[in-house]
Amino acid sequence: MAKHKKQPRPKAETPKGFRDYFGAEVTQRDAMLRAIAEVYDLYGFDALESSAIETVEALGKFLPDVDRPNAGVFAWQEGEAGGSGDWLALRYDLTAPLARVYAQHKNDLPTPYRRYAMGPVWRNEKPGPGRFRQFYQCDADTVGSAGMAADAEICAMLADTLEAVGIARGDYVVRINNRKVLNGVMEVAGVLDPSHPEKFAEARGIVLRAIDKLDRLGTDGVAALLGEGRRDESGDFAKGAGLSPAQAGTVLGFVGARRETGAATVARLRELVQNSATGIEGVDELEQIAGLLAAGGYGADRIVIDPSVVRGLGYYTGPVYEAELTFEIFDDKGRRRQFGSVAGGGRYDDLVRRFTGQDVPATGISIGVDRLLAALREKGRMRSAGRGPVVVTVMDRERMADYQAMAAELRKSGVRAEVYLGNPKNFGNQLKYADRRASPLAVIEGAEEKARGVVQIKDLALGARIAENATLEEWKERPAQVEIARGDLVSCVRDMLASRSGGA
């Protein structure tokens, strides 16, 4: 440590855009991820965990906001400073790594390959309130199946998953659409020439991202982005796709094509894509998925066709889907709004071909873990906090072994328990500690109790607001305290905890 003495102290701060998660924040997420994994497993999906680091070339560049530093990823070059090794990067999602994994291991994997994956991903974006640069995703994908049955299965599984973690039917809807329909509409509008797709790639990307912002910007905002561009509240100008008003109108007609029933929506879409072969194919695919889902009992109360869903990512080639929570919450400014999207996905038939040159169809879903967790907390579906431990206080620091024995006995019977390990001199500090630990009970055994073969058990929930400077004597007089035989410690504590949880 000596060498640090003359250096300035390091700042005890997470890097900007990162945060720490404590206690129940961690265990609740784990519990939710386990519940999701159970559904995925039941559907025959196998676990996969790839490493956080990939080569930049393997990841590719598919993030919606390509104008970010380092194209939105955290990247560095292998070797010493200024080295000439591979460029490496932290994964920005779990889909790009899946394409690499499948291309690398396809001879050892079943085809079709159903896999799920969960873990953190990283985006090198400008951090903002509630926007973090590390967050969890939980994905399920099927690689190697071109049929719409794979997409229908993913949508059904998504609905089952939301219900399994605690989102009631009626509180969510899975909305599906198809990129081919949008491409067909753009073809009809003259924005996209199927024989020269690269010519319109940039405009197409702007159109996609503009539609994806519909719920945030409204129709006027999207229309501006489809045309010349849009100046936002901060004064920044976002370049538009350069569509004529007529073209923009056609695209907006598509976005608003949702009708009362799925059949009516499909009929309207058929009109809009006219003679575009791509568009017709997309409408057919939508019809197939809807048919399979209806046959499985997934009706319009759970899954609907909605042309306003496009998803921002560049790699989707056919069906796209999005799960939205439909109940209302109050936003930061106290306004009521729908909770919104918690999962999205779609078909990306070209991602594996990047590596192998061969067509490998694929489709899948990604759950935004943090948002879904926030929704469950909103709905009160998560135990609000962890259970605090029973705290064995230290009255006589020479008898630490006695106190440890009590904690050990409690743990052997499954009771979470710990000995106070701070400086035991000030007993009030021990009680403040127990309070901060949300401890249900404290155990006390001073010399006098030891001599009589008894211990005191203090019910801390009843005495939660302990005066900061209460003396031990004052504190012992409080009603919620019982004296029991030392030999009855475990049984009494268990009884008291059971009655507490029964009464809670």
Next chain:
Amino acid sequence: MAKHKKQPRPKAETPKGFRDYFGAEVTQRDAMLRAIAEVYDLYGFDALESSAIETVEALGKFLPDVDRPNAGVFAWQEGEAGGSGDWLALRYDLTAPLARVYAQHKNDLPTPYRRYAMGPVWRNEKPGPGRFRQFYQCDADTVGSAGMAADAEICAMLADTLEAVGIARGDYVVRINNRKVLNGVMEVAGVLDPSHPEKFAEARGIVLRAIDKLDRLGTDGVAALLGEGRRDESGDFAKGAGLSPAQAGTVLGFVGARRETGAATVARLRELVQNSATGIEGVDELEQIAGLLAAGGYGADRIVIDPSVVRGLGYYTGPVYEAELTFEIFDDKGRRRQFGSVAGGGRYDDLVRRFTGQDVPATGISIGVDRLLAALREKGRMRSAGRGPVVVTVMDRERMADYQAMAAELRKSGVRAEVYLGNPKNFGNQLKYADRRASPLAVIEGAEEKARGVVQIKDLALGARIAENATLEEWKERPAQVEIARGDLVSCVRDMLASRSGGA
């Protein structure tokens, strides 16, 4: 995708030193981590998850091999290429981030703060066979308690944890030592002047790392590293600590000071540290920990004092501990050897002071997750593979909804089930797929079965080696196939699975 057409294809490879984990490799690790977390939780430790990325200054440099590229970490600078932002790095362990977390949030945390953490860490080391640059750790630490009761608790919990995950008593030993004793010995040997610690920092580091390699290099190798240095098998020369033969002898005497009983070892250590105040303090601490553990019933069959344990990391200041598995395995070259270390830790009273300038004692343990998992597999304590799904085959692609309904019914009753989603034309491929999925049963419903209201269920374990080109007719004639009423699908499948698992 168009823009990729003219570019060379990206290589479908993990970066060097990284790997993918499939199926049971992932779920077995998760199950083990959950079992560990349960013990940690029972002891009153709270979950913490910090982000993978920290600032380089917060992480500090404490890795044993400081001569590696980028000092052993993956690091990069914030901002555009050549930017002037903070240097960020992936965490190389879970201890350095804990020190930062505690310094940052100490006003909101209980003191003492018991926390556990689990997750990947990254080391920018030269990859080698079985050596990966991303691996899991699972830590438990107590911050803010200076007493040896905290260390004793960690050691007891480590023993409990190993037994909880399936390492039998007798197959492991937790070995404890104390850095202060080593410092005392070095003081006596004239290698360390307590009033000028920085003067001997480099030699001290070499001594530490040399002793840490005792089981790999043997006494002679360590002696060479304590003296002038050592040339390894590859011809590389490692600079030694420059101790005289007499000094090296004193240090080696310490390393070999373990005696039959803990009391005898302590007595021997007292002789060795002579009048060094630091050394005597260390011996006293060892005696205290041993006493507390013995009182808790943790005898020499589980926890022993062993002066050869020093741990390589630079930040330990007092007690150090290591869990070793004592059963023998065969190594790569077919030689019998002990399984070795699976966990290590110790007290690091100065790590938080780096940030705050205030003394904050801390102690903790880190479990090498991958090594412990390998040990459990070695002992047959892990289900060797996941359970394969029931595969519903597709005889008639127009009736996909029927097949999905069967899979859905099975899943509703808790049976893992999936519909075959590949091209259904070649039925043999469906069976090969089921085989690769380790599927216990396949369900078949052709047009003829449909008309009669029956389905076939094929027991794939009995017919595991299906001829690659068997026709459907040949295959149907095999004995392990039953015809059942469609309405009995779920009950029959459940019965067949139950009888299989009963007979396995």
